[in-house]
Amino acid sequence: MAHDILFQPLKMGKQTLKNRIFMAPLTRLRAIEPQDMPNILSAEYYAQRAGAGLIITEATQMSEQAKGSAGAPALYTDEHITAWKVITDAVHAKGGKIVVQLWHTGLVSHKSVQPNRQAPISASAIEVGARTSLRDSDNQMIRVDATPPRSASIDEIKQVISDYAYAVKCAKKAGFDGVEIHGAHGYLLSQFWVKQTNKRDDDYGGSRENRARLMLEVIDACVQAWDAEHIGIRLSPWGKFNEVDAGYEVEDNIWLIEQINKRGLMYLHISEPDWAGGKPYTDEFRQKIRDAFDNLIICAGDYDANKAEKNMQAGYIDAVAFGRNYIANPDLAERIQQDAPLNEPRAELFYGGGVEGYTDYPFMD
Known part of the structure; x- marks a missing residue:
């Protein structure tokens, strides 16, 4: 068996995961609009990949205002709960574990997908040149410039916190094994943390304590809505994503991780910048x-499996999350275990569409 360490069981809170090869959150933009309902094909898509120790779903908006792209799914209504329950049941039937990643896109949005066609909120009214995905008149995915954001009011900040907590309750009802808070990649929580996009002079701006306030208050609200053993968070401490530049500062990022550690979350998911040229x-x-x-x-x-094994043996990480290789290889964990060749992903089919490039990648013979 290749890469034995990747197939050792792993504790996540009180749950036990069968291996350390996870499916990373992967935006696919196949939800049914205007309700942003997960496509029924998604049950097959995720169940095909239940060989992963843990599946982390595509980024899922936790309120109407959180939406940034056409075709991203949501989780904040009874109808959303019912649709996601079909998916979690399908994964569990194959012996898998699945958590939902909840996001608020902030400035990475467009007024056409926002309530009342308002400009999206961010920490400050700072335009960074972000782009997002919409559908054209032929229902094809297109990339467009994001609408310049406006500074969130205190009432809107409090609503974001409340919306996260409510979405966590929805995730529990939908049968998920936990929730991942998206605090990475230049989305809303990251926009409050990063100095480039946060020029506020109130309790949510300025010092690192203030810039971290929204993220930590969201974590606390989510923990209260479920418990710490079912809440994780994703961060991208270094690099530039969605034109939001976090730089390569060490001290403040380690301080932030220490504050998160005090909350006792089930996991910390780090997105490293090298895949994006960082x-x-x-x-x-x-x-x-x-x-x-x-x-x-x-x-x-x-x-790859070798890099994952090296960093696990050094004690730096406990698990690795694969992205594009899990798009193309529904049985990725099994292929790694047998040192089998991998399918190549078809990038032109990543976003939008139907079966093709979604559930039609071949398994090993």
């Missing part, structure tokens, strides 16, 4: 993250 992590930085967080650490980025 500077790779140093072993020194990996060790600082390991020292700052007590529970399960997942990393994703420019990983």
